[in-house]
Amino acid sequence: MPVQTIASTASVELGPAAALSCRECGERFDLGPIFACTSCFGPLEIAYELPQGDPEELRRRIEAGPESIWRYAPLLPVPADVAGKPNLNPGFTKLVKADNLARELGVTGELFVKDDSGNPTHSFKDRVVAIAVEAARAFGFTTLSCSSTGNLAGAVGAAAARAGLRSCVFIPHDLEQGKVVMAAVYGGELVGIEGNYDAVNRFCSELIGDPLGEGWGFVNVNLRPYYAEGSKTLAYEICEQLGWRLPDQIVIPIASGSQLTKIDKGLQELIALGLVEDRPYKIFGAQAEGCSPVSAAFKAGHDVVRPVKPDTIAKSLAIGNPADGPYVLDIARRTGGAVEDVTDEQIVDAIKLLARTEGIFAETAGGVTVGVTRKLIEAGVLDPSLTTVVLNTGDGLKTLDAVAPTTGPTATIRPSLDAFRDAGLAL
Amino acid sequence: MSVNVRIPTILRTYTGGQSEVAAEGATLSEVIADLEKNHTGIAARVLDDEGKLRRFVNVYVNDDDVRFEQGLDTVTPDGAGISIIPAVAGG
Numbered sequence: 001m002p003v004q005t006i007a008s009t010a011s012v013e014l015g016p017a018a019a020l021s022c023r024e025c026g027e028r029f030d031l032g033p034i035f036a037c038t039s040c041f042g043p044l045e046i047a048y049e050l051p052q053g054d055p056e057e058l059r060r061r062i063e064a065g066p067e068s069i070w071r072y073a074p075l076l077p078v079p080a081d082v083a084g085k086p087n088l089n090p091g092f093t094k095l096v097k098a099d100n101l102a103r104e105l106g107v108t109g110e111l112f113v114k115d116d117s118g119n120p121t122h123s124f125k126d127r128v129v130a131i132a133v134e135a136a137r138a139f140g141f142t143t144l145s146c147s148s149t150g151n152l153a154g155a156v157g158a159a160a161a162r163a164g165l166r167s168c169v170f171i172p173h174d175l176e177q178g179k180v181v182m183a184a185v186y187g188g189e190l191v192g193i194e195g196n197y198d199a200v201n202r203f204c205s206e207l208i209g210d211p212l213g214e215g216w217g218f219v220n221v222n223l224r225p226y227y228a229e230g231s232k233t234l235a236y237e238i239c240e241q242l243g244w245r246l247p248d249q250i251v252i253p254i255a256s257g258s259q260l261t262k263i264d265k266g267l268q269e270l271i272a273l274g275l276v277e278d279r280p281y282k283i284f285g286a287q288a289e290g291c292s293p294v295s296a297a298f299k300a301g302h303d304v305v306r307p308v309k310p311d312t313i314a315k316s317l318a319i320g321n322p323a324d325g326p327y328v329l330d331i332a333r334r335t336g337g338a339v340e341d342v343t344d345e346q347i348v349d350a351i352k353l354l355a356r357t358e359g360i361f362a363e364t365a366g367g368v369t370v371g372v373t374r375k376l377i378e379a380g381v382l383d384p385s386l387t388t389v390v391l392n393t394g395d396g397l398k399t400l401d402a403v404a405p406t407t408g409p410t411a412t413i414r415p416s417l418d419a420f421r422d423a424g425l426a427l
Numbered sequence: 428m429s430v431n432v433r434i435p436t437i438l439r440t441y442t443g444g445q446s447e448v449a450a451e452g453a454t455l456s457e458v459i460a461d462l463e464k465n466h467t468g469i470a471a472r473v474l475d476d477e478g479k480l481r482r483f484v485n486v487y488v489n490d491d492d493v494r495f496e497q498g499l500d501t502v503t504p505d506g507a508g509i510s511i512i513p514a515v516a517g518g
Contacts, residue, residue, distance in 0.1 A: 041484045210446065
């Protein structure tokens with residue numbers, strides 16, 4: 001007997017979301033807390049009835065909206081009055097024109113960093129969780145849960161606190177201290193699982209099929225079709241902030257691959273709605289060498305991804321069995337992009353480079369995208385004369401461990417001018 | 428070899444709602460064939476037209492993902508616990 005459906009889906013009001021559709025075989029399902037196709041196990045995604053009519057009018061409506069992801073509510077699976085409900089109002093983060101970094105990397109075109117460390121819990125996860133909270137409310141769930149590499153745990157804890165829901169989140173037991181504290185401080189249950197992220201994910205998948213997990217909304221499992229749509233808002237914001245135009249090249253980190261596929265979906269929607277001019281763009285995926293199953297498959301010309309056991313400092317990207325990997329490969333190839341990886345040492349160098357040139361302290365995932373950007377420019381794969389956007393999806397304060405061993409005070413001296421002069425610090 | 432197979436929610440229509448069923452087989456392939464005998468239709472949900480594991484299905488024998496082992500040829504020792512789980516995205 002199914003245990004997950006606890007609210008009638010007939011009355012579900014989630015804006016333009018019309019149904020769920022299997023990405024593999026196209027079978028359609030009513031909106032509900034389900035995530036896999038009953039015919040082929042393929043991932044379900046939202047099918048929309050998007051607004052028709054004058055693009056200029058839609059553009060004006062968006063521009064008059066709140067400075068958060070809710071300005072795009074007409075394009076998201078959320079109720080029309082979402083902005084008035086208690087949530088964290090994430091999004092509309094800065095798109096930083098990174099001229100200093102551009103000079104350093106030899107970029108002659110425009111280089112931007114989409115800095116999602118500015119979200120309420122300092123990572124892009126606030127975007128996806130905000131959408132999942134609305135789905136949880138619609139389906140009558142009272143507990144919000146997730147399997148997490150760290151950032152998601154904090155985002156779920158905070159969003160649940162604000163929305164008045166119970167939370168219980170699961171993380172690998174060996175995460176960075178910053179992420180553990182950030183996940184725990186919001187007062188929900190935080191459970192360390194003895195294993196890596198893939199083991200945590202497996203545990204949650206089993207919990208969800210058991211009466212023990214009845215009434216639970218797992219944002220990235222049974223609410224995943226809704227949750228994943230939140231990443232589309234990165235595409236919307238980048239284009240709006242560029243003056244309603246597509247960038248030529250985007251560099252996106254890959255963990256499960258969901259974010260990259262949804263950014264592509266968002267760009268395609270903007271084109272279909274006439275909100276941006278239809279012109280070619282290239283999508284580049286970035287991984288850490290210690291967890292690079294998608295990059296390896298891209299380079300080998302494969303269209304399926306062989307799972308790996310992760311070993312990298314970029315723990316927020318350490319998903320060895322990326323569910324959306326095959327779609328990432330399709331998108332990188334379709335758009336003429338690529339998937340590349342960098343070593344842990346290159347990640348740390350890139351974190352410092354971004355901090356030194358633009359005053360942005362990125363978490364390790366940001367080191368991965370900046371590092372891969374540098375590598376792709378040097379290899380002649382990424383065109384330095386075009387408009388390029390690099391994503392930073394989280395705050396460096398969460399992954400201090402990565403840079404702490406090689407970063408510290410220039411000198412420690414006695415409080416005297418002589419000591420200052422003797423240390424060679426006077427300019 | 429007798430093993431226990433955990434059935435995900437979306438396949439329980441084939442097992443009369445049961446979340447765990449017993450099956451026989453010395454390899455995963457044989458276990459799936461035995462499941463099919465008692466729960467007709469279930470194999471076509473787990474395997475594609477070429478008889479390979481569908482790409483969005485993860486199968487574990489005890490704690491090991493069979494993609495790290497020998498896939499459908501993975502040995503299933505007597506008393507083993509087998510889990511069939513839809514792939515999920517993360518973060």
